[in-house]
Amino acid sequence: MRGKVLPVMSLLAALSLLVSCGRGPTVTPAAGVTPPGTPLVSPATPAPDVLGVLPREETLIVAQLTGRVGTPDDFNEWVGWKWRDRGMQQLMNEPLWSVDFATGKIINGLAAGDPIYSEDFKKVTIPLRKGVAWSDGVPFTAADVVFTVETLIKHEGFNAHAFFAENVERVYAPDDYTVVFELKQPNSRFHTTFLDRWGSTWIMPKHIFEKVEDPVKFKFNPPVGTGPYKLHSYDPAGYWTVWERREDWDKSPTGILFGEPKPKYIVFQAFANEGAKILAQLTHQLDAVDLSAEGLKAALAQGRTNRAYQKTFPWVVNNDPCITGITFNTAKPPYDNPEVRWALLLAIDIVEYEAQAVDGMATLSPIHVPSLGPYIDYYIKPMQEWLKEFTLDLGNGETFKPYDPEAPRRLAEYAKSRGYAIPDDPAFISRAFGFGWYKYAPDVAEKLLIKNGFSRDAEGKWRLPDGKPWRIEVISRSDMSHLEFKNAAAAVQQWKKFGIDAVHVPSDNVSALTQNGEYDVSGNWPAFEPWGAGPDLYRVLDPFNSAYVRPIGQLTQGHTSRWSSPEMDDVIKRLRETDPTKTEQVVAIGLEGLKILVREMPGIPTFGYIGFISWDEHYWTNWPGAENPYTQPYTHWGPFKYMTPFLQPTGR
Amino acid sequence: MVFLRRYLIPRLIQYVLVIVFGVTVVFLIPRLAPTDPIASTIAQIRSQGSYLDPATVDQFIEDLTELYGLRGSLWEQYIALWMRLLRGDLGVSFFQFPTPVIVLIGRALPWTVGLLLTTTVLGWLIGNILGGLAGYFSRHKWSQALDILAMLIRPLPYYILALALLLLLGYVVRWFPIAGGTSIGMRPSWTWTFIWDVLRHSFLPALSLVILGGTLWFQTMKLVVQNVNAEDFVQYAKLGGVEEGKIVFRYVIRNALLPQVTGLGLALGQIFSGALITEIVFSYPGLGMLLYNAVITGDYNLIMGITLFSIVAITTAILIIDLVYPLFDPRVRYR
Numbered sequence: 001m002r003g004k005v006l007p008v009m010s011l012l013a014a015l016s017l018l019v020s021c022g023r024g025p026t027v028t029p030a031a032g033v034t035p036p037g038t039p040l041v042s043p044a045t046p047a048p049d050v051l052g053v054l055p056r057e058e059t060l061i062v063a064q065l066t067g068r069v070g071t072p073d074d075f076n077e078w079v080g081w082k083w084r085d086r087g088m089q090q091l092m093n094e095p096l097w098s099v100d101f102a103t104g105k106i107i108n109g110l111a112a113g114d115p116i117y118s119e120d121f122k123k124v125t126i127p128l129r130k131g132v133a134w135s136d137g138v139p140f141t142a143a144d145v146v147f148t149v150e151t152l153i154k155h156e157g158f159n160a161h162a163f164f165a166e167n168v169e170r171v172y173a174p175d176d177y178t179v180v181f182e183l184k185q186p187n188s189r190f191h192t193t194f195l196d197r198w199g200s201t202w203i204m205p206k207h208i209f210e211k212v213e214d215p216v217k218f219k220f221n222p223p224v225g226t227g228p229y230k231l232h233s234y235d236p237a238g239y240w241t242v243w244e245r246r247e248d249w250d251k252s253p254t255g256i257l258f259g260e261p262k263p264k265y266i267v268f269q270a271f272a273n274e275g276a277k278i279l280a281q282l283t284h285q286l287d288a289v290d291l292s293a294e295g296l297k298a299a300l301a302q303g304r305t306n307r308a309y310q311k312t313f314p315w316v317v318n319n320d321p322c323i324t325g326i327t328f329n330t331a332k333p334p335y336d337n338p339e340v341r342w343a344l345l346l347a348i349d350i351v352e353y354e355a356q357a358v359d360g361m362a363t364l365s366p367i368h369v370p371s372l373g374p375y376i377d378y379y380i381k382p383m384q385e386w387l388k389e390f391t392l393d394l395g396n397g398e399t400f401k402p403y404d405p406e407a408p409r410r411l412a413e414y415a416k417s418r419g420y421a422i423p424d425d426p427a428f429i430s431r432a433f434g435f436g437w438y439k440y441a442p443d444v445a446e447k448l449l450i451k452n453g454f455s456r457d458a459e460g461k462w463r464l465p466d467g468k469p470w471r472i473e474v475i476s477r478s479d480m481s482h483l484e485f486k487n488a489a490a491a492v493q494q495w496k497k498f499g500i501d502a503v504h505v506p507s508d509n510v511s512a513l514t515q516n517g518e519y520d521v522s523g524n525w526p527a528f529e530p531w532g533a534g535p536d537l538y539r540v541l542d543p544f545n546s547a548y549v550r551p552i553g554q555l556t557q558g559h560t561s562r563w564s565s566p567e568m569d570d571v572i573k574r575l576r577e578t579d580p581t582k583t584e585q586v587v588a589i590g591l592e593g594l595k596i597l598v599r600e601m602p603g604i605p606t607f608g609y610i611g612f613i614s615w616d617e618h619y620w621t622n623w624p625g626a627e628n629p630y631t632q633p634y635t636h637w638g639p640f641k642y643m644t645p646f647l648q649p650t651g652r
Numbered sequence: 653m654v655f656l657r658r659y660l661i662p663r664l665i666q667y668v669l670v671i672v673f674g675v676t677v678v679f680l681i682p683r684l685a686p687t688d689p690i691a692s693t694i695a696q697i698r699s700q701g702s703y704l705d706p707a708t709v710d711q712f713i714e715d716l717t718e719l720y721g722l723r724g725s726l727w728e729q730y731i732a733l734w735m736r737l738l739r740g741d742l743g744v745s746f747f748q749f750p751t752p753v754i755v756l757i758g759r760a761l762p763w764t765v766g767l768l769l770t771t772t773v774l775g776w777l778i779g780n781i782l783g784g785l786a787g788y789f790s791r792h793k794w795s796q797a798l799d800i801l802a803m804l805i806r807p808l809p810y811y812i813l814a815l816a817l818l819l820l821l822g823y824v825v826r827w828f829p830i831a832g833g834t835s836i837g838m839r840p841s842w843t844w845t846f847i848w849d850v851l852r853h854s855f856l857p858a859l860s861l862v863i864l865g866g867t868l869w870f871q872t873m874k875l876v877v878q879n880v881n882a883e884d885f886v887q888y889a890k891l892g893g894v895e896e897g898k899i900v901f902r903y904v905i906r907n908a909l910l911p912q913v914t915g916l917g918l919a920l921g922q923i924f925s926g927a928l929i930t931e932i933v934f935s936y937p938g939l940g941m942l943l944y945n946a947v948i949t950g951d952y953n954l955i956m957g958i959t960l961f962s963i964v965a966i967t968t969a970i971l972i973i974d975l976v977y978p979l980f981d982p983r984v985r986y987r
Contacts (some may be wrong), residue, residue: 053837053838054837061836062715068935068937068941070745070748070751070756070942070945071748071749071751072759074748074751078694079749079750080747080748080749080750081693081696081697081747081748081749130657141723156715156718156719157715157719157750159697159704159712161711161712161715162708162709162711162715163705163708163710165711166707166708166711192703193703197703199697200703216750217750232837232838233837234974235832235833235834235836236759236840237759237760237763237832237833237834237937238937239831239832239833239834239935239937240832240836240837242836265837266834269832269836270935271935272830272831272931272932272933272934272935272936273932273933273935275815275818275933276818276830276831276933276934276935279818279819279822279823279830280830280831282823283823283826283830285830305814310748321948362815388721458802470864508948509685509686509948509950510687511691511692511694511695512684512686512687512691512692512695515691515694515695516686516688516691520688539703542706543706545706547707548706548707548709555688555690555691555694555709557706557707557709557710636827
């Protein structure tokens with residue numbers, strides 16, 4: 001026994017010593033003492049070793065979300081997956097339009113204005129911005145757009161080949177700054193392929209690609225783009241990519257719209273573990289990073305110059321356009337029954353659920369879009385009365401109204417009990433915790449299940465209508481910090497408490513399993529994300545189209561719930577026939593779609609996606625935090641480029 | 653001639669059969685797993701909410717099936733694999749399409765071989781020398797101190813040891829970088845600056861591997877030496893007045909080295925599987941992460957490429973050990 005205890009105690013002592021030693025150096029800069037090895041340099045001193053050849057005071061370092069680049073020498077982002085968040089989509093490229101979910105705006109990039117559709121949605125005209133040049137100095141014109149689309153149609157190896165081949169009859173440029181698409185069939189959302197919402201169809205430089213024999217195998221290295229930065233260097237092993245501000249940055253839409261980007265160099269660095277990210281940030285070698293909840297708490301606790309998106313509780317980015325929750329495989333019984341799905345929802349105590357998942361930091365949403373700026377006014381507030389009146393039939397003439405507008409207040413009480421300072425201001429509570437969710441009603445859930453033939457055994461465990469024990473396997477990604485994992489784990493606890501044999505099955509293979517329909521319940525988002533700006537819910541509702549449903553075992557085209565209904569098909573059809581810029585009509589149809597989703601509940605919306613951003617203000621300030629959300633806050637989204645002109649160097 | 657017929661040829665046949673069997677197993681296992689390379693590619697393209705028009709997904713799946721060479725029955729794919737392998741073509745990576753597998757392996761291999769070859773040999777040398785001496789002089793205080801140190805280090809999970817080194821030498825005293833294979837902005841070149849940069853980045857991963865590997869060799873060697881030391885022929889040599897240095901190196905350590913040489917051969921063969929945890933802790937490039945990502949994304953060609961290297965390396969190591977063993981152990985030669 002002593003032989004085992006001794007090493008463990010030694011280890012604990014050693015780690016305690018390391019941790020306590022580690023706290024000191026991170027906070028000393030303010031005291032005027034330079035921690036040993038800290039890359040703290042005055043403008044006059046040469047670049048520190050840790051940054052190789054780059055001057056730290058002119059360099060912004062951000063963590064790369066998707067990790068080490070597997071194709072470091074390949075910048076042909078039109079083929080396969082090329083780790084485009086290494087700076088390609090943020091700094092090198094300008095899309096035609098970008099979504100900025102923080103401001104709710106669509107930003108014109110290479111486009112000069114909105115797309116103009118013909119009445120039958122078979123023709124769309126796009127005006128292009130003048131004065132833009134590629135990073136090698138060649139002017140950007142409509143010929144580049146025409147060439148891009150024609151090339152994508154010509155070669156099957158491009159990701160967007162199928163889309164353009166099936167949609168575009170003809171593309172042409174009546175002049176240098178106008179491009180016209182004639183479509184094979186009506187498509188009122190055709191232009192969204194060029195709308196950057198964490199990716200889009202980017203434009204190829206014609207003068208480079210037209211000289212290439214096989215554009216699918218072409219590595220496009222060095223790459224040429226219309227964004228404000230150009231490639232400086234990259235790690236052949238894939239751990240970092242460095243971008244340098246273009247001398248002619250004013251020829252990029254970013255420069256034209258917002259002025260000169262401040263960092264001369266921007267580095268995207270990949271880390272293989274979160275501990276290394278935190279250590280890098282505490283030593284001022286990493287300016288912006290997405291962490292887990294636990295990682296953010298550690299970074300804020302130890303770094304004096306660190307800050308989160310919100311300066312106080314709940315700290316997190318809570319205006320992300322994505323709704324998280326639970327998805328049922330509605331192609332498999334008993335999850336093909338909406339009353340069973342509703343019973344499982346009512347067996348959830350959302351306060352306990354969210355406390356377990358994210359310590360009460362996220363904003364609840366009772367519908368299949370998040371409680372995000374534009375969606376609150378378009379959908380969440382207008383649906384309040386309908387939600388309050390929404391009624392479930394429990395059988396025997398008994399009914400139940402499940403909506404609970406007090407759920408956010410209960411969540412706020414939980415947060416207070418954790419010691420966080422929560423104002424009683426209803427506006428704050430709505431913004432931080434949402435406008436409502438559903439009641440915790442296990443008794444009602446029981447009635448719904450009994451109505452559908454379920455029963456409890458002698459130990460109180462639920463049995464299926466055929467008498468077999470009810471076992472729910474909830475699959476999710478295996479990454480414990482991911483909200484899919486956290487939702488799945490929280491749901492399992494709630495359902496266990498309710499008497500169901502629920503188990504959580506984390507898997508690295510979750511994408512294949514869910515897309516092939518080989519699962520019961522998953523932590524997948526219960527609906528596709530909306531664009532993040534504007535009222536159009538086509539992107540949320542269209543994946544529920546019955547035309548996309550495939551048998552189990554085949555990759556689904558639509559949502560992994562495999563749910564559809566003729567009623568929803570009709571909503572989608574009408575949305576397709578509506579001009580996306582006609583807000584009133586789009587919202588009216590969107591509301592119909594959301595009500596159907598609430599009634600049918602193919603997946604349970606729980607809370608909006610929350611991001612755990614940690615910014616180090618040692619070298620750079622004026623980050624777009626909650627007090628000044630001039631743009632979206634992530635460095636992995638495309639509009640990061642529009643943040644760069646506003647960042648301020650500290651002069652250290 | 654007898655050596656050829658009875659010893660060499662059976663081993664060469666066994667060598668080829670093991671490789672064929674290994675390739676077949678590696679071909680089958682990923683295909684039997686539920687991992688789907690096309691689903692992984694689509695999921696990654698759709699990551700973070702990127703849009704892929706649902707109406708065109710079917711056609712996209714068709715295109716990817718064609719591009720990845722996944723058409724045809726399992727048997728047809730198996731035959732096509734051997735045709736490719738015999739031409740020296742490992743195919744292209746699905747997930748890092750269209751990068752050839754050989755390029756990906758070639759990119760990661762120098763990091764893995766450089767790190768693991770050095771640390772395996774260093775750990776083996778240090779561990780065996782110290783273990784041999786500590787085993788023979790086991791009553792000395794320095795020997796007992798080394799033994800206690802090894803007992804303290806050995807039970808540590810590698811991850812904790814590596815993390816402790818990272819915290820201590822990378823964060824607290826900040827002598828070494830905390831992540832990566834090179835500094836940011838450093839361009840590869842045969843210059844002293846670049847080599848020094850690579851060595852600095854490799855130091856912590858190497859130290860962690862040498863400490864743990866060396867401790868293992870130390871403990872096994874010490875035990876073997878203690879056993880050999882108790883053998884009659886050693887006692888006889890001592891009683892016969894043979895010089896102690898001669899007893900230590902010619903009688904004891906030479907005999908004790910036999911299983912250690914076998915172990916070294918196998919350890920060298922396993923280098924080609926990479927060192928996943930080392931790569932994760934130190935964000936160090938190498939084959940481990942490449943193989944891990946290939947497995948979780950169902951990148952059949954890449955899995956095949958890396959494991960082929962590993963199978964060939966290990967079977968070759970075993971073959972070489974078999975062939976050179978008679979040089980170390982006369983008993984094998986006499987048989």
